[in-house]
Amino acid sequence: MSVLLIEAFYGGSHKQLMDLLKEEIEGCVLYGLPAKKWHWRARTAALYFMQTIPPNDNYRILFASSVLNLAELVALRPDLGKLKKILYFHENQLVYPVQKNQERDFQYGYNQILSCLVADTVVFNSAFNMESFLTSICKFLKMIPDHRPKDLERIIRPKCQVLYFPIRFPDISRFMPDHKRLLQKMTDYKSDCDSTPCTGLPFQSQSRTAAKSMDSCLGEQHMEQNVPEKAVPPSEDLHDLKSSVRGNTYDEDARHVICNPSTTLGVIGDQQRPLHIVWPHRWEHDKDPESFFKILLKLQEKELPFHVSVLGETFTDVPDLFSETRITLGSSVLHWGYLPSKDDYFQTLCVADVVISTAKHEFFGVAMLEAVYCGCYPLCPKSLVYPEIFSAEYLYSTPEQLLKKLQNFCKRPEIVRKHLFQGDIARFSWAALRGRFRSLLTAEPRKDL
Incomplete structure (x- = not known):
């Protein structure tokens, strides 16, 4: 094993991603917490994983979602801090629409900023997620009464990249x-007529003229015979x-x-x-x-x-x-x-x-x-x-x-x-994104060994 997967909120799309990586990427081991009490997971998961994850010299990469306070974990477990640390953002707390704004909620966004500072690579599931987070850092930190940190966006941005969430579409x-x-048949015929490679996913046309070109592609008589x-x-x-x-x-x-x-x-x-x-x-x-x-x-x-x-x-x-x-x-x-x-x-x-x-x-x-x-x-x-x-x-x-x-x-x-x-x-399928995830999680020799 070489890849340590950590999910502090093991449910929904978070679980879906971790299960997919564990199944498809060789050498992954997964530790998670049930998807309950999100706020408590964000506050305390690092302490739980400090005690739960046994030391292992084979780990080369740590991949975690941004629910985890990565800064706390690597401080509590220096051995994990030596790994290549990848942080994946399904969502960010800097622009979360809270129902009632409370000072204590500052901690969640603050945790994510700290996690980005200690991570080697920060991955977002969309460009919107990345830009909304990075451009909100300065405004978010203005909630600090004084002695505010500076230039954190400039420090974090070079580590960031967008890698869409990979969906494994089933046979339906x-x-x-x-x-x-x-x-689906109409789309397939359209692809044949255009000599356009088929994407392998149903209900997608290559252009707005797809439906209009059906008659010329299939022939009116053929269409009449096949439309129930x-x-x-x-x-x-x-x-x-x-x-x-x-x-x-x-x-x-x-x-x-x-x-x-x-x-x-x-x-x-x-x-x-x-x-x-x-x-x-x-x-x-x-x-x-x-x-x-x-x-x-x-x-x-x-x-x-x-x-x-x-x-x-x-x-x-x-x-x-x-x-x-x-x-x-x-x-x-x-x-x-x-x-x-x-x-x-x-x-x-x-x-x-x-x-x-x-x-x-x-x-x-x-x-x-x-x-x-x-x-x-x-x-x-x-x-x-x-x-x-x-x-x-x-x-x-x-x-x-x-x-x-x-x-x-x-x-x-x-x-x-x-x-x-x-x-x-x-473009959002696992088939299309698999190569990038494999490259991201490729084990690299640790310099301290």
Whole structure:
């Protein structure tokens, strides 16, 4: 073993990255703490790992997320301080939207600055993450009453680089409804006609002219033969679908509706099926569920048909807003709560039409990209990391703009069901990023040996 992986908050995307590196990079050993009580992990994880990680002369590289106070750990364990220390930022605390600003919260951003100073390499999952952190250092340190440190951005910046979060996209072909399979075929035909190398990921077109060129590429007769009138098997009626949703169990303690995706997938004709909206984010204030729910309730007031799946992980405290809104939305709800099974999760994304973000705090957005991979049309704020990843047509500036787009989609869901995503998500795949991560974690001889 030569690479020591340390994760003070072993859950969500943090866990996803560490598990991927441990599996794919030879010589990795992983130490982690459960993803609970984030603030306490940031305060005390260094002391825990000081006692837990046994000395080992074979280590050459230490790779940790920025939840860990790296400065404390290397002070407590000088042997680990001699390693090549790589710090990975999933998020940064300098621009975190706290609900109530308290002086004690200064410590979290301060810890990250100290960690950067002792790290050899600092890696961010997006350019937005890196620039928002570096350019906020000076302003952040002005909270110190006097004797403020200077030039820390100048010291830290040369160590920094951007390396996107690597997503290992699974095989989802068995979950795909017919209309999305057709889009994939159209993209494949487009690639063949253009002699453009295929990215290997579904639902991506090489240009906006993709759909327009289909007729010339395939021939009108061929298109007519392959486009089904209904993209999913018919059912008796919409009432049956809603009844099946209402029949699923409701866990009062967890405040979740646990649904079996196979009972709620596209079981009625594509032309009749309401727009299916998915919100796959953590149930916390920084993802702004309140704004999302307000939009849904306005759609309901306007008597526009839609279905909704509210997914994402929950932690110790779940806002009452979730259980209250779930009751108000009633039979519009298809799924409500975290789906621990990856198959169930991706199956739900595959039958959804639109994926929404209302986040106030997002530095990459794995869930959004996974949903796009499954053929969902993304709608994101025109801020944070999203303009770095998505083109302008998928961005909105105000809640009113989001509402207007969803109103149109509810009235004409075929707009999104026939849409070819304009962008390249292959660049965020593990296949594309593997080489850079391998280079980053390549063991180098220690000079002290």
